[in-house]
Each structure stands twice: as C-alpha cells, then as structure tokens.
Amino acid sequence: MTHTLSLPWTPVALSSDVPPGTVIPAKLSSGPIAVWRTQSGHLSANGDRCPHRGMRLSHGFVRGETLSCIYHGWRFADDGSCTHIPAHPNLTPPSAIKCNPRQAKESGGVIWVADELPDEEPVFFEGYKPLRSLVVAADETSVREATQATDVDSGLAVNHAGTDIRLLVSDLDGEQVFVILLLAENTSPEACVSASRWAEVMRQKAERICNHGETT
Amino acid sequence: MKLYDYILSPSCYKVRLLASLIGAKLDLQSVDFHPGQEHKGDALLTLNPAGAIPILEDGAFVLTESSAMLAYLAATTAPEWEGRETPDMSAKVQQWLAFSHRLTASLGGARLVEMLHGNGDLDALQGAGIAALRELEAALFEQRLAGQSFLVGEQPTIADIACFPYVALAPDGSITLDPYPSIRLWMRAIRSLPGFIEMPGIHRLHDLVPDPQSSKEDH
Amino acid sequence: MTDTAMKDAWYPVGLCSDLSADGRKTRLMGEPITVKTGPVGAPEVLNADNEPLPVIIRFGHVWTSLGAPQTDLFTIPEADQPSRKLVDVGVVRVKCSPLRAVENFLDIAHFPFVHTDILGAEPHTEVEDYKVEIRDEEDEVWATKVKFFQPQAAKSAEGGITTEYMYRVPAPTCSVLYKTCPPRPGEWDVICLFVQPLTEDLCDVWPWMALYDEDNTMTELIHFQQMIFLQDRSILENQIPTRLPLDPGMEMPTRADMTSVAYRRWLKRHNYTYGAQLVAK
Numbered sequence: 233m234t235h236t237l238s239l240p241w242t243p244v245a246l247s248s249d250v251p252p253g254t255v256i257p258a259k260l261s262s263g264p265i266a267v268w269r270t271q272s273g274h275l276s277a278n279g280d281r282c283p284h285r286g287m288r289l290s291h292g293f294v295r296g297e298t299l300s301c302i303y304h305g306w307r308f309a310d311d312g313s314c315t316h317i318p319a320h321p322n323l324t325p326p327s328a329i330k331c332n333p334r335q336a337k338e339s340g341g342v343i344w345v346a347d348e349l350p351d352e353e354p355v356f357f358e359g360y361k362p363l364r365s366l367v368v369a370a371d372e373t374s375v376r377e378a379t380q381a382t383d384v385d386s387g388l389a390v391n392h393a394g395t396d397i398r399l400l401v402s403d404l405d406g407e408q409v410f411v412i413l414l415l416a417e418n419t420s421p422e423a424c425v426s427a428s429r430w431a432e433v434m435r436q437k438a439e440r441i442c443n444h445g446e447t448t
Numbered sequence: 449m450k451l452y453d454y455i456l457s458p459s460c461y462k463v464r465l466l467a468s469l470i471g472a473k474l475d476l477q478s479v480d481f482h483p484g485q486e487h488k489g490d491a492l493l494t495l496n497p498a499g500a501i502p503i504l505e506d507g508a509f510v511l512t513e514s515s516a517m518l519a520y521l522a523a524t525t526a527p528e529w530e531g532r533e534t535p536d537m538s539a540k541v542q543q544w545l546a547f548s549h550r551l552t553a554s555l556g557g558a559r560l561v562e563m564l565h566g567n568g569d570l571d572a573l574q575g576a577g578i579a580a581l582r583e584l585e586a587a588l589f590e591q592r593l594a595g596q597s598f599l600v601g602e603q604p605t606i607a608d609i610a611c612f613p614y615v616a617l618a619p620d621g622s623i624t625l626d627p628y629p630s631i632r633l634w635m636r637a638i639r640s641l642p643g644f645i646e647m648p649g650i651h652r653l654h655d656l657v658p659d660p661q662s663s664k665e666d667h
Numbered sequence: 668m669t670d671t672a673m674k675d676a677w678y679p680v681g682l683c684s685d686l687s688a689d690g691r692k693t694r695l696m697g698e699p700i701t702v703k704t705g706p707v708g709a710p711e712v713l714n715a716d717n718e719p720l721p722v723i724i725r726f727g728h729v730w731t732s733l734g735a736p737q738t739d740l741f742t743i744p745e746a747d748q749p750s751r752k753l754v755d756v757g758v759v760r761v762k763c764s765p766l767r768a769v770e771n772f773l774d775i776a777h778f779p780f781v782h783t784d785i786l787g788a789e790p791h792t793e794v795e796d797y798k799v800e801i802r803d804e805e806d807e808v809w810a811t812k813v814k815f816f817q818p819q820a821a822k823s824a825e826g827g828i829t830t831e832y833m834y835r836v837p838a839p840t841c842s843v844l845y846k847t848c849p850p851r852p853g854e855w856d857v858i859c860l861f862v863q864p865l866t867e868d869l870c871d872v873w874p875w876m877a878l879y880d881e882d883n884t885m886t887e888l889i890h891f892q893q894m895i896f897l898q899d900r901s902i903l904e905n906q907i908p909t910r911l912p913l914d915p916g917m918e919m920p921t922r923a924d925m926t927s928v929a930y931r932r933w934l935k936r937h938n939y940t941y942g943a944q945l946v947a948k
Contacts, residue, residue: 245629249630249633256629256632283918284918284919284920284921285918286908286912287905288905294655296659300654305780317921318792319792319923321661329919364629364630365629366627367627425590428586428589432586454890455893455894456890456893456897478887480886482893483755564759565758619901620900620901622762648894648897648898649900651898654783660789
C-alpha cells in the first residue's frame with residue numbers, strides 16, 4: 233500500500249523552512265517548482281522556470297511581494313504574472329508573460345502544493361507537529377522496512393524510544409522519497425533531537441535495503 | 449598580511465571572507481593557479497612545499513593551511529570569532545575545522561573534476577560529499593532546535609567560515625543542495641552578515657538591498 | 668545526419684602553451700580525440716582511430732574539426748596589433764549546451780544581477796536599443812552600438828562608466844566581444860569565448876583576450892575573466908531545458924535580446940543544431 237503517493241496535495245517542505253522573503257526549490261510529479269514566501273508572509277508556488285531564458289526561479293530572490301529571477305531580474309507576482317523587466321524599466325510587461333503558478337497551502341506546519349486546486353484539503357495530523365524533512369535515496373517500501381512502521385491515516389506510524397513518530401512519505405523522482413517527520417506536539421526537546429538522529433540512521437538503513445535488496 | 453590568492457579557490461576565499469567580515473586588511477597576491485600552475489613553481493614551493501594555496505605571510509611568519517589562517521586572523525583581530533567562550537565551544541570549533549577538511553576532499557574534489565579537469569573518482573567524491581552534507585544538515589537542524597543560527601552558537605565563528613565555501617559551491621561538483629533546508633538557512637545567515645563578500649559561483653543576495661524600483665516610486 | 672553543418676566547423680580543443688607529447692584525451696561532439704605535440708613538435712589532433720584531424724593554430728589555441736571545413740577559421744585583425752596582451756584564460760567545464768554558453772556571452776541584461784558591482788549594478792538595468800545584423804558577406808552575426816553602464820567594466824577601469832560594445836558571432840560556438848578600452852580611447856579590447864562542444868549538454872569553455880593593459884599582471888587579467896565566467900557558470904547549469912530552444916514559443920525575448928534572436932535565427936538557417944532543442948517539449 234502506497235497511498236501517500238497519490239494524495240491530491242504533495243508535501244514539499246516545512247513552513248518553518250521557508251521564512252518570509254525566501255524561495256526554495258521543490259518537486260512535484262509534474263516537474264520542479266519554486267516555493268516562496270513574500271515579506272508579508274504570503275506563500276506561493278510556481279514552475280521552476282523563468283519564461284524568459286529558462287533559468288530556475290528557485291535560484292532567484294524575493295523582494296517585498298514579488299519573486300525575481302537571478303538571471304535578468306524579471307519580477308513575478310504570486311499569480312505568476314510578470315510585473316517588471318529591468319532591461320526595459322518603463323515597459324509594462326505583456327500579460328502573456330507568466331511563470332506557471334501552482335496551488336500552495338499550509339496546513340499543520342507543512343507546505344502542500346498541487347498543480348490544480350484539489351477538492352479536498354491536505355491531510356492533517358491532529359496533535360502532531362512537523363520536526364524536519366529528509367530526502368531518502370530509496371523507495372517507500374524500503375523506508376517501511378527500515379522503520380518497521382505501520383499504516384495510519386495518510387502516513388506511517390512508528391514508536392522510537394517512547395516517542396510517537398509519524399512519517400509522511402512522498403515520491404520525488406522514482407528514485408528518492410521525500411519524508412517529513414512529525415512528532416506529538418508535547419514532545420520534549422531531547423526527544424526531538426533523538427528522533428532526528430533516529431531518522432538519520434533509518435535513512436542509511438533504508439538506502440542499504442533498497443540498494444542491496446535486503447529484506448527483513 | 450599578504451595572501452597568495454586564487455579567485456576561484458574556496459580555501460583562499462575563506463581567508464578573504466573572514467578578513468572582510470572582521471575588517472582585517474589583506475594584501476592579495478594573485479597566483480596563476482590555472483592555467484599557469486604557478487603554485488607548483490619554485491617561488492611558491494619555497495613558501496609551501498606542498499605546492500598549495502592559500503599561503504599567508506605576516507612579515508616573516510608564514511602559514512599554509514586555511515584553518516590556521518582563520519584562527520590567526522581571528523586571534524589577532526577579532527577574538528570573538530574564535531568561539532572559545534566555553535570548553536564545549538572550543539572543542540566544537542575544532543570539530544568543525546577538522547570536518548571542513550572532509551568537505552574540501554569530497555565536495556572540493558568533485559568540483560575540481562567537474563569544473564577544472566581534475567582527476568578523481570567522481571562517484572566516490574560525490575558520495576562522500578553527500579554524506580558530509582547530511583551530517584552538516586543534521587547538526588544545523590539541532591542548532592535550530594536550540595535556537596542557534598550558526599555551527600557553534602548564536603554568533604558566527606571561524607567554524608562557519610571554514611565550512612561555508614565548499615558547501616555553497618557543492619553544485620559546482622554536480623551535488624545538489626536542494627534537500628537541505630537547515631543548510632540553506634545557515635548559508636543565508638552567513639550571506640547576510642555585514643561585510644560578507646561573494647566569490648564566483650555564490651551570487652549576491654539581492655533581496656538584502658532595497659528594491660531600486662520602489663524607492664524611485666516613493667520619492 | 669543533421670549535424671553535418673556543425674561537424675564541418677572549427678573548434679578549440681586545447682591551449683598551445685599546454686601541449687605534451689603524451690597528449691590530452693578529450694572529446695569533440697561526442698567523439699574521443701587526443702590533442703598532443705606530434706613527432707616534429709607541431710600540434711596534432713587524432714581521432715579515436717588514431718587518424719589525424721585538420722589542425723589550425725590561432726589565438727593561442729589548437730583548433731580542429733571532425734568534418735571537412737569549407738572555410739578557414741575566422742580571424743581577428745585587432746588581435747594582431749602590437750603591444751596587446753594576449754591572455755590565455757584557461758578552460759572551464761560547464762554542464763550546458765555549447766549554444767547556451769555562447770548566447771549568455773552575447774547578453775548584457777544579466778550584468779546587474781549576475782556580475783553585480785562589476786559589469787553592472789541596479790538601478791542601471793536598462794538596455795537601450797542597439798543594432799543587430801546578420802552580415803551576409805562574412806556570414807556572421809553582429810551587434811553594434813551596444814551601450815551599458817558598468818561599475819567596473821574591466822580590470823583597468825576605475826569607477827563606473829558607460830561602456831560600448833560590439834558583439835560578433837563568426838562560428839557557431841565562438842563569439843568575439845569588442846569593448847571600450849579605458850586606457851586607450853578609440854581602441855577596442857578584444858574578449859573571446861571559444862567553446863568546445865564535448866556533447867550537446869556539456870562543453871569546455873576557453874575564454875581568450877587581446878587587451879591593452881599596462882597596469883595589471885597577466886595573472887590578474889586571467890583571474891578577472893575567470894571570475895566573470897564562473898559567475899555565469901551557475902546560471903548556465905540551471906537553465907531548463909539544457910539545450911537551446913530554437914522553437915520561438917519556448918522562451919520569450921524582449922528588445923534587449925535582439926542579438927540572441929539573431930543568433931538563434933542564424934543557427935537555424937545554417938542547420939547548426941548540435942546543442943539545440945528543435946521542438947518544444
């Protein structure tokens with residue numbers, strides 16, 4: 233069962249990993265995206281490609297409420313429209329110039345993105361908060377085997393040293409999975425550190441299983 | 449102080465960067481590393497028999513390892529960058545200075561192969577580089593949990609400067625930095641420091657300066 | 668075979684100053700080749716079957732071709748003027764299409780963002796109209812009367828000036844830039860980008876310069892140009908798609924991109940498509 237892979241929303245990052253005024257790269261099954269937050273805190277996502285010369289917009293910069301491409305400084309609003317072309321400062325950019333906007337939503341401290349607006353809301357783990365994300369060069373089956381996790385809701389559940397851990401697993405590119413670790417809201421700082429270290433070890437284990445076909 | 453320098457060398461950049469951050473004056477002596485191989489020439493071999501740069505000269509005093517140069521610059525100009533407030537901090541600084549040599553060997557090695565026709569087992573170098581990046585990401589994540597932005601505390605130290613360049617330039621060796629949110633925020637914190645200077649491959653954070661367009665509209 | 672047109676062109680494959688009898692193994696358009704000093708001391712280029720390929724020595728580099736070049740390698744008369752410093756900048760490998768590398772070299776609008784405080788700086792971002800033509804007689808792309816404000820246009824420039832440029836594309840993977848020369852008004856510095864296509868997505872770039880400059884050491888001049896090109900490298904390795912799209916719908920040019928538009932048109936006209944993406948994907 234790999235129901236996490238078919239969610240209408242894809243988890244791409246933790247909210248805390250994208251502070252105001254920053255942009256990060258992420259992946260949907262439809263291709264690479266740039267996820268960015270304006271100075272005022274508004275979150276957006278769009279295709280990771282400037283329509284001018286194809287430069288990845290996730291290498292760009294956020295000033296105020298717009299995202300600029302690092303290559304020529306073309307500036308885009310949250311609806312994907314181009315608002316300024318520095319080479320022609322007095323030109324109003326034609327409305328045909330767009331960087332493909334995606335749907336972005338925050339829920340429970342996780343950033344979710346979809347190509348088109350889904351009917352459903354992103355999944356929500358009541359009582360849990362995200363700790364950190366990891367990319368694992370293995371498939372979900374290997375992650376499952378390494379962690380000995382069981383299915384719950386739309387994720388995996390495991391108990392490590394008395395700490396309840398939820399894993400949100402999504403496919404990145406067929407060869408890697410993106411994993412978000414969630415812990416119960418009242419987890420102590422020491423247990424947070426311990427869970428993070430456990431996840432590092434689990435990643436190595438999952439990758440060994442995936443590479444060598446080790447099974448349990 | 450005179451630094452034998454190469455604009456594309458991340459190790460030379462460490463020294464230039466710290467000097468700029470703490471306001472220390474360096475005289476730069478450009479070394480024709482590529483294509484001239486000047487660092488393997490007689491003049492520089494007398495200063496560093498290993499045939500490597502950077503080399504730092506302060507009068508008759510000569511240093512040959514970038515970590516030592518960072519320690520020297522901090523000790524002579526800005527002791528707060530040494531990170532010696534507690535025994536734990538001192539030890540952690542040493543840990544990351546040692547770790548930085550793994551970054552040089554792995555990420556730096558991959559960069560030489562991918563960019564400047566260097567020799568080496570690219571897969572092995574990249575694999576070692578990714579392992580090092582994961583360790584750094586995990587450590588920086590724990591620092592964030594403790595409310596600290598830098599490797600050894602709330603303030604930057606020579607440990608951060610020793611690790612920053614090869615990490616920031618990992619993509620030069622075809623190693624993506626996309627999966628490391630804590631490294632990204634740490635790099636941003638370093639790049640936002642007053643006096644920060646770039647090297648080729650590390651772009652300016654244009655968002656740190658106000659938008660010239662809107663200031664024009666305001667006035 | 669659609670790449671015949673480009674197979675017949677000349678490409679840089681090494682520095683004359685860096686040849687050895689053992690030879691250096693490299694690639695040209697996917698084919699393994701060896702560049703070496705031959706038995707009588709002259710540079711030699713051999714293909715995978717150890718057969719000699721045509722060789723020209725010019726601009727400090729060894730040039731060769733996989734096909735049967737119909738024309739001589741282009742010349743740069745200005746570079747022969749006495750008292751210029753001829754600067755071998757060396758080689759940088761870039762994971763991009765050789766055509767993308769040339770197109771970036773023809774672009775000035777990126778200076779304020781990629782070469783910040785050196786070749787450009789906000790708020791001086793405007794690109795004024797300039798003249799672009801495909802000169803039929805020489806069969807070259809030319810852009811002239813290109814002007815841009817630069818904080819530090821060259822190693823020899825003190826403070827900001829408006830610099831004038833001319834760009835020239837005399838071969839599919841080569842470009843020559845003529846640029847106002849601060850110490851000698853009326854003369855042009857010559858800065859070249861010679862690109863060796865290793866594959867359609869990978870190239871070795873050999874910048875080369877012929878400058879009037881008495882103030883800087885050769886090493887300082889090399890470093891300046893390496894710095895500029897390495898700032899471009901991180902752009903070139905992150906363009907999507909990797910290959911240069913010749914389909915006009917794929918990428919949106921403005922008036923500032925007239926040189927690139929002419930370059931793409933010229934490539935298409937000659938069927939110079941090694942490193943190009945022809946159909947939108």
